[in-house]
Amino acid sequence: MFEGxxxxxxxxxxxxxxAFTAGSGPPLLLLHGYPQTHxxxxxxxxxxxxxxxxxATDLRGYGDSRGPQQADASAYSKRTMARDQVAVMKQFGFERFAVIGHDRGARVGYRLALDHPGAVRAFVSLTVIPTSEVWARACKDFALGAYHWLLFAQPxxxxxxxxxxxxxxxxxxxxRKMTTEFGCLSDEALSVYREAFRRPEVRHAMMQDYRAGATIDHEHDLADRAAGRILECPVLVLWEHGRFSEIxxxxxxxxxxxxxxxxxxxxxxxxxxEEQPEAVLDAVRPFLSRYATA
Structure with missing residues (x-):
C-alpha cells in the first residue's frame, strides 16, 4: 500500500x-488516529x-513505533508525542512543515502547532475538536457513543x-462503529490494524494515549486557554456530516x-x-498549495 x-x-x-517517506517538494507530516497506523x-x-x-509516521507506541511500558501516562501526553514528530522532521532536515492529523493524530498535531509555532506552516484537523472542548461537552450521549474515552482512561x-x-x-x-460503510476498509489495511492491535504493548500505548487525554492533555489545553495562546498557522478543519449541530x-x-x-x-x-479520500484530497490540496509552500 505504500509502494515507493x-x-x-x-x-x-x-x-x-x-516513519515512511516519499515524494519531493514542501514537507508534509501525516499523523494517523486510533486504532490505526500510518x-x-x-x-x-x-x-x-x-x-x-x-x-507518514506511526505515533509513539502505535504500529511499528515503540514507546515506554509504564503505569504513568505522562510519557504519552500530546506534548511529548508532538516532540517525537518534531524530532522526526528534523532528522529529515525539515525545520518547518505542514501537518495533517486525523483523530488522535490531530490532537498531536494541534499540540505541535501550539508548542512549536515556528515549525508548522499549516495544520489540517480531520474529525477533531480540541480535547478540552470535548470534555466540556461530555454528556450521556457522549459517554454512550464514545465510551472508549472513559474506559481507556481508567487506571x-x-x-x-x-x-x-x-x-x-x-x-x-x-x-465498524467508526465507518458508514465497513467495506471501505481494504483487507490489507485491516490486516495491518489487527496485527498491531493483537500486541499487548500497542494496546497499552493506546490506553496511555487516552489516559493522558483525560489528565495532562486536558490540563495543557486549559492552561493555553487561560494564557490566550492560539494556533498562529492557517487551519483547515473537516468533520463528519451530521455529527455536530449546525450551531x-x-x-x-x-x-x-x-x-x-x-x-x-x-x-x-x-x-x-479511507472512507472519503477524494473529498479529503479535494479539500487539503488547494489549502496546502496556498499555505504549505517551501
Whole structure:
C-alpha cells in the first residue's frame, strides 16, 4: 500500500518512531488516529507525494513505533508525542512543515502547532475538536457513543486486561462503529490494524494515549486557554456530516483556538482518509498549495 515509500526508524527521547517517506517538494507530516497506523493514509499519501515530501509516521507506541511500558501516562501526553514528530522532521532536515492529523493524530498535531509555532506552516484537523472542548461537552450521549474515552482512561491495567480477552472482536466492532460503510476498509489495511492491535504493548500505548487525554492533555489545553495562546498557522478543519449541530460546529469551536480557520463537513463516517479520500484530497490540496509552500 505504500509502494515507493522508504521506511525509517527514528530514535527520539524515550521512543522509536517508524516513519515512511516519499515524494519531493514542501514537507508534509501525516499523523494517523486510533486504532490505526500510518497505513490509514494509504489512499491519500501517494497522491500528496506528487506535490510534497510526505512523512507518514506511526505515533509513539502505535504500529511499528515503540514507546515506554509504564503505569504513568505522562510519557504519552500530546506534548511529548508532538516532540517525537518534531524530532522526526528534523532528522529529515525539515525545520518547518505542514501537518495533517486525523483523530488522535490531530490532537498531536494541534499540540505541535501550539508548542512549536515556528515549525508548522499549516495544520489540517480531520474529525477533531480540541480535547478540552470535548470534555466540556461530555454528556450521556457522549459517554454512550464514545465510551472508549472513559474506559481507556481508567487506571492501569484495567482496560488492558479487559481488551486482552478478545482483541480482534473489540477492534472489528470499533472499526465498524467508526465507518458508514465497513467495506471501505481494504483487507490489507485491516490486516495491518489487527496485527498491531493483537500486541499487548500497542494496546497499552493506546490506553496511555487516552489516559493522558483525560489528565495532562486536558490540563495543557486549559492552561493555553487561560494564557490566550492560539494556533498562529492557517487551519483547515473537516468533520463528519451530521455529527455536530449546525450551531456548535467544529469551525466555530476552532475559531476560538486559531486566528485563521476554514472548514466544512463532508459525507461519511469517522475514518475520512479511507472512507472519503477524494473529498479529503479535494479539500487539503488547494489549502496546502496556498499555505504549505517551501
Amino acid at each position: 515509500f522508504e521506511r525509517h526508524e527514528i530514535q527520539t527521547d524515550g521512543a522509536t518512531i517508524a 497505513v490509514a493514509w494509504h489512499r491519500i499519501a501517494p497522491v500528496l507525494a506528487r506535490e510534497h515530501t510526505v512523512v 492501569y491495567d484495567l482496560p488492558e486486561r479487559l481488551l486482552s480477552g478478545d482483541p480482534d472482536f473489540f477492534l472489528n466492532r470499533t472499526l 456548535d460546529t467544529p469551525l466555530r469551536i476552532w475559531r476560538n483556538w486559531a486566528a485563521d480557520v476554514e472548514g466544512w463537513a463532508i459525507p461519511g463516517g469517522h475514518l475520512q482518509p
